[in-house]
Amino acid sequence: MVRNEALDTVLDHLLNRNLGEAIVAMDNFLAVHPHQINTDRLFAIKTDYQLMADYWRRGFKDPQLPQLYDNLLRRMYVLYANMASNYTVRHMPYLSSLFYKGHMTARDWSPQVVKEELEAFVSDVAVLDLEPAHTSAAKRSELYAQHHDQMVELFDNILTSGLWTDSYATAMEDLLLSPTVDVNDQLLLISSVMLSSMSYFDMAKFRTLVHVYQQAIDEQVRQRALVGWVFSMDAELDGIFPEETELLKTLFDDEQCRQELVDLQKQMIYCINVEQDQATIRDEIIPDLIKTKKSQDSPIIIDWNSEEDQDPLNDILHPNEAEERLEKMENSYRKMIDMQKQGSDIYFGGFSQMKRFPFFNEIVNWLMPFDMNHPDIQSAAGKFKENRFLQSMMKNGPFCNSDKYSFLLAFEQVISQLPENIRQLLDRGEGTFTEMAPEETRTPAYIRRLYLQDLYRLFRIFSQRNAFRSIFDLEERNYLFFSSPLFFGTPLEAHFNEVTAFLLKKKRIGDAKTMLRCYDVSRRDFQYYMMSGYIGENPRMNYAKALELEPENERALAGYARALFANTLYEEALEMYEKLLQLQPDKKLYLLNKAVCQTNLRQYEEAEKILFRLNYEAPDDENVNRVLAWTLTCNGKYEQAEKLYEKLLDIEKPSPNDLLNEGYCLWFNGRIDDAAACFRRYLEETGEPKMYIIDNEDSLIREKGITEAEIQMMLYIL
Incomplete structure (x- = not known):
């Protein structure tokens, strides 16, 4: 949108309720952009303001002054908005x-x-x-x-x-x-x-x-x-x-309004998550559908081939293969439909390619309710008024209005290229797309979702979309209307937790942080502190606050333990993991984290007892082997540690950290060249500077008796 800096100055003064400065700024604008009618309107406002100001300066106390001032502010805003709107229209050709x-x-x-x-x-x-x-x-x-x-x-x-x-x-x-x-x-x-x-x-x-x-x-x-x-x-x-x-x-x-606002906010997130949903469909669902052989028995996919030869030997060797393929295909399709029912815009990727018809040069057609009587589609509508497949699609297909117009226009172009038997099949209404139940299409959520999809296509694809302020703007976060100050201190604050939790579920961490900043102090409950800790907003403090409210809550204890560990407070973290193990004595994660804390506290023997037990129970668990190998390294048991590192590195793409730690193990054991080889591989894969090798474990290196001279020689050969 085109805006004028001088008019923006007028608005700034109005927002600060400074009417006098707003009048001066508007005078300056009209001096450069003269307009008689607007000049007269400004003169009327200025005159009324001067009368009010003169009365006030004489020391008279007018009880109506605040109301008069507010009325003048509103009149000034109306003048500003009309002029700003006119300026934008005149300076944008579209x-x-x-x-x-x-x-x-x-x-x-x-x-x-x-x-x-x-x-x-x-x-x-x-x-x-x-x-x-x-x-x-x-x-x-x-x-x-x-x-x-x-x-x-x-x-x-x-x-x-x-x-x-x-x-x-x-x-x-x-x-x-x-x-x-x-x-x-x-x-x-x-x-x-x-x-x-x-x-x-x-x-x-x-x-x-x-x-x-x-x-x-x-x-x-x-x-x-x-x-x-x-x-x-x-x-x-x-x-x-x-x-x-x-x-x-x-x-x-109104409770119904509040719930509809919550639902609308969630649907807006589904809209802006369309790229993520399209990636899921493209990478996970479509490949399965393509790889699966089409079947005439399938209620989902139309078999465009009239007949297909079957290999009798395949039926003998793999009698259940067809059923398994069909089941896999139906599961993939069902996953996509479930996404659609939850609110995902699963059709955007396909229909976004069908918006190049001249029909979509007019903005009105992006928002026009679908109607077969629309003059611009009469050619297609006349051809297919008896086509049951198309009629069913247009009436009960789960598509927004914009996509229905796209489908009809595209259908007109491709129908002549289809085999005669397929055209007859479509005329009879066979092989129809999944339809929505009539009662579902009348629900507020369904109606609203399709309208939002119309708007999303307008603001994402329309060639003149930059002429408008988008409700899906990712930088301004216009879509996150729940963060508006107009919602603060209202009954909608009771729904902040639900909205923020939904944002976290959809991995909208930045949006969740924005929502958490909207909470009034009185609304900061257990859920608030847990979510704040989860997104990394001072996790140690927030998890501690959560524990004050629910001292025995396992999730809060685990979060607080992680926060303590991240701050290298290993003794306190160890206490937390011991509390957690009282709640769940055999939980592997807590046992493993306790052992890591003990290793960092140089309690190697205690850590080894836990780790050897876990290793015995799950000898192929890489996390257990990784922690055990490092604990053994720290405890000077290099030969045992090397065997574990050999196992960890005997894969196609080993973890760079395992390379680094094996390097330490070999260095401490006097195998200098082998250690240097590990360090070089690590540096090549990560791009870290040489000094990182030393800085990362400086205290342990010196604890192992390695001198400054040896450190410098190691750096030299890397």
């Missing part, structure tokens, strides 16, 4: 084109007139439904084409509009809630209001979206309005528009 399409027409865009026209469209469609199909087809096509043109212009008009007046917003709210207006039209307009108010906060638009969310009967309308007001919030302007907080308070008091 937005300028939308502005001229949406504003430079002969249409009357007043909400009352628009509502009448939209209601008339619904009536005209109803009348056409009563006519015979052969006579109504042409009329229907013309009617939908005219309506589409109107909706595109209206969408562009709202998208590039300035701030609304309260009366205009009330009329638009009535339109968006009217049962006599087509739901698809309402959905499209809500998206336009959202995109507009995301650029520059508009209290009237925000209020409209909140009221539509609260009052709408249609679930699709409710969910679009929910997403709309969530990403239209602006915590910075809360001081100028306290009504924003008041509206949110009424929302946050």
Whole structure:
């Protein structure tokens, strides 16, 4: 988005509630960018401000002064936002084109007139439904084409509009809630209001979206309005528009709203995790599906070959091979479907390649609810109106609207290339894609998920996406709306733990840290301290705080023990592991960590007792062998240690640390050249400087009687 530095200065003063400086800054801007109407508006604000200031300077105490000052701040913000919005539109060619399409027409865009026209469209469609199909087809096509043109212009008009007046917003709210207006039209307009108010906060638009969310009967309308007001919030302007907080308070008091906000936040994380999900599908699922032979008995994969010869000998030698392949394929497919049901955008990778059609040059088509009457797909819709496969896909397929349009347009291009028998199969509706149960497609979570996927495609793929503020921006973390200060001190704080735990589960460590910084001191419970310790935020202190709340909690004890060890507090860590072993005497991890602590404390004999026992129970456990080998090295039992190192290094890619430790073992045992060879390999693989060999175990090297001269000679031959 293009912004103006001088106008940003005006906003900074407004955010600091410094009206006088904001007026001066706006005066400076208008001196460079003269505009008579805006100059007159600024003059009116300046005049009212001067009258108020003069009255105050005379020593009069006006009880209405705070209210007057706030009103002037709001008027000044409206002036700023309209000018900033206009500046952005004029300096971005794409937005300028939308502005001229949406504003430079002969249409009357007043909400009352628009509502009448939209209601008339619904009536005209109803009348056409009563006519015979052969006579109504042409009329229907013309009617939908005219309506589409109107909706595109209206969408562009709202998208590039300035701030609304309260009366205009009330009329638009009535339109968006009217049962006599087509739901698809309402959905499209809500998206336009959202995109507009995301650029520059508009209290009237925000209020409209909140009221539509609260009052709408249609679930699709409710969910679009929910997403709309969530990403239209602006915590910075809360001081100028306290009504924003008041509206949110009424929302946050509603349990259903709170749960929907939690679910929405999780769904946003699924959206931005799409690259990770695509990697899982590409690397783990697709290879299994490709390697598995297609089967006519499979309910999942269409067999594009009419017949395939089978080897009778293979049936004799491997009678269960086909069933095993099919089971493996179905397991892979089921894993992908489970990802999709949980919220993963599993189709983004494939459908992102289908957005090059001219259809997607128009921003409105990225957010348009799917409709077979859309004028731009009439060619494809006419060809396939009897195709049961396609009809089923469009009606019950688990795809967002944008992907349905993509699929239909792509299907039109490839259908002629398919064999005749396959086209007949698709016409009959055989081999259909996995469908969603009708009751599932009506749930708020499902509706919201598909809309978010539409938005994700818009902000990730659309050629003009940089003209808009993305709700999926990874740097600004716009998607993490739960971290907004507007949520602090509200009932939503009770859900911070749930959201933060979800972020950790999805490995969004940076986001989890952001959320943890949002916690009020009074909300810092056991879960908070455990999560803070887990992400490395002063783990020693946080795990200690967790133990104060639950002294016998095993997870807290283990975390505190790890933190102590990381701080080289081996005696304290040893005490913690002994406590843990009282809870779980035979847990290998605790026994092994106890032995490591004892080794670092030079308690070699005690450590060896534990390690030899673990080695006896699991002779091939590399971790046990690694710790035992090092303990033996420290204890001067080099021959025994070398045997273990030989075992650890007798693999294709040994651990560099095992090379390093074997080098120490050989050095301490007087095998200088062999030790140097290990050290060289280690340095080559890790890129560490030579001195790391010495600094890493300086005290142990000197404890073993190795002199400074010997150290220097070892460094020389490396």
